[in-house]
Amino acid sequence: MTTRSAMFPDRAILHIDMDAFYASVEVLDDPSLKGKPVMVGGTPEGRGVVAAASYEARAYGVHSAMSAARAVKLCPDGIFLRGRMDRYAEISGQVFAIFEDYTPLVEPLSIDEAFLDVTGSRRLFGSAEQVGRTIKERILAEIGLVASVGLAANKFLAKLASDLEKPDGFTVILPGEARALLARLPIGKLWGVGKVAEKQMHRFGIRKVGDLLAVPPELLVEQFGDHAIHLLELAVGHDERAVVPVHKAKxxxxxxxxxxxxxxxxxxxxxxxxxxxxxxxxxxxxxxxxxxxxxxxxxxxxxxxxxxxxxxxxxxxxxxxxxxxxxxxxxxxxxxxxxxxxxxxxxxxxxxxxxxxxxxxxxxxxxxxxxxxxxxxxxxxxxxxxxxxxxxxx
Ligand SMILES: [Mg+2]
Structure with missing residues (x-):
């Protein structure tokens, strides 16, 4: 295999995100749940929300943050489970221990996802792609869970990548591919464009990320403030932010x-x-x-x-x-x-x-x-x- 790491001359960043984490842990611990619509979080009788839904449950239109009451209407035969945070934290620890075998630069975003700067890991562990694939394989072999992995030259693109082929995805965005790929994406996929901004953009005729680049920057700043400059940077795939490990190992x-x-x-x-x-x-x-x-x-x-x-x-x-x-x-x-x-x-x-x-x-x-x-x-x-x-x- 030709080393695609040569394609990441400056920085190589992985974003690794466990698929339907809480629900997947429940299936791992109780294989009889395999293939069934599993939802973790609030129970239908209560007022809670769904914290995680297996992909089988998502097929019914259930997603996380949906009220459990609504979820049970969409998916009446679904299996609703209370969360077991201790167990999820335990597994999370195992996943992060694997990450740390490859780089000390691990920035957790939540219990089940993190950025890894593997720029310096390549000397020991092979190309960035190899590192990503090895981690993904080890999570499956040693823990029994599936992660989606994104590899790119920065955090924004790596996170975008891990989401593109979820679940069980492994997506590389090469520096030369970023711009064309971004241009086709809905504007709401840009970091910092929430629901409100998205509507504003739509009113302005900006539906795809590429549309943003067609608008004169002064006009964008006038409409959306200085924030627009940052969005333009992201729109062409630039993101200089460093991977910052937040916890110092005790x-x-x-x-x-x-x-x-x-x-x-x-x-x-x-x-x-x-x-x-x-x-x-x-x-x-x-x-x-x-x-x-x-x-x-x-x-x-x-x-x-x-x-x-x-x-x-x-x-x-x-x-x-x-x-x-x-x-x-x-x-x-x-x-x-x-x-x-x-x-x-x-x-x-x-x-x-x-x-x-x-x-x-x-x-x-x-x-x-x-x-x-x-x-x-x-x-x-x-x-x-x-x-x-x-x-x-x-
Ligand atoms: Mg996840």
Missing amino acids: SIGNETTFREDIHQAEHLQDILDQLTAKVARRLRSHGFLARTVTLKARYPDFTTHTRSETLITPSDSGVDLRDAARGLLTRKLGRRGRSLRLIGVTASNLVRQGEGQAQLFPDPDRERDRKLDSIMDKVHGKFGPMLKRGARRK
Whole structure:
């Protein structure tokens, strides 16, 4: 495949948006709902609104923000479910953890969509398109949900792209294609053109984005104010806004729920080692060192225990974290024969690389571990998803 990333010489931005997120999580957790019109949010008896509707429900004309009372008229056989925000937040965390494997520049727009600036990720992970496809595949393979992905040179176009072929879309808008594509779109698709502005535009004979460009700019400013200048920029596909990660990581963690409870110590340790290696890799890609390693274990009866260990020296080394996590598993939680249903590792008390304690006596073992880690990071970058699939098969 010729690298289309050569087509994004300046910036490569992904917008990733989960399809019918709440409804899809409900179907994931209860496969008997598959293929049925599922609505999450208010119940028909109450006065709530639909927060999310499966695509089967949308076929009846139901959409989010519609009153549940109206939705039940349109779709009398629909299945109305109360939302489970805790569960959605949990899945959202898993989705964002995948994003953060590829770039620290993740800007969440809501619980189920984000912008990712992958301009700098290409050196390690291949073209921007490859990064987008890998993330989409991993969300499906590891979580079981479908996302739509848009790739473009800026935020405005990336968001537009992710919406064009929803659901299950993957849409690239190349810089050279943007202008012609925009010209054909209804004017209401421009950011900042709401229902009121849209009507005004229609009165002015502006129905398509392209129509905007035919009007002399002075006239537009006269009619619509200075805002019109911004709209003209968008209309030709210009958008300079940066992807701004809003939350600074306070901790970095990964956990996994097993398909079936596991009691074999070796098996648990294998899984723990994989999780820990992943956490260490994420620490390094974000430039953090961790002071504290926390192990989380959930038993089949859902009781959950966490145990922490503070490292003598803050570290991002796979070996340091692994030793700490293994120690916690065997010493504090390793009651033999007890099965677990979930295991997780979190690195917290993070310090920026370079802000930690100065290394007074460089340790040769540590140097060797660091080199190994950095080689593994490169290998993972190139072959990550493949290695993971292989690892799971055993
Ligand atoms: Mg969504």
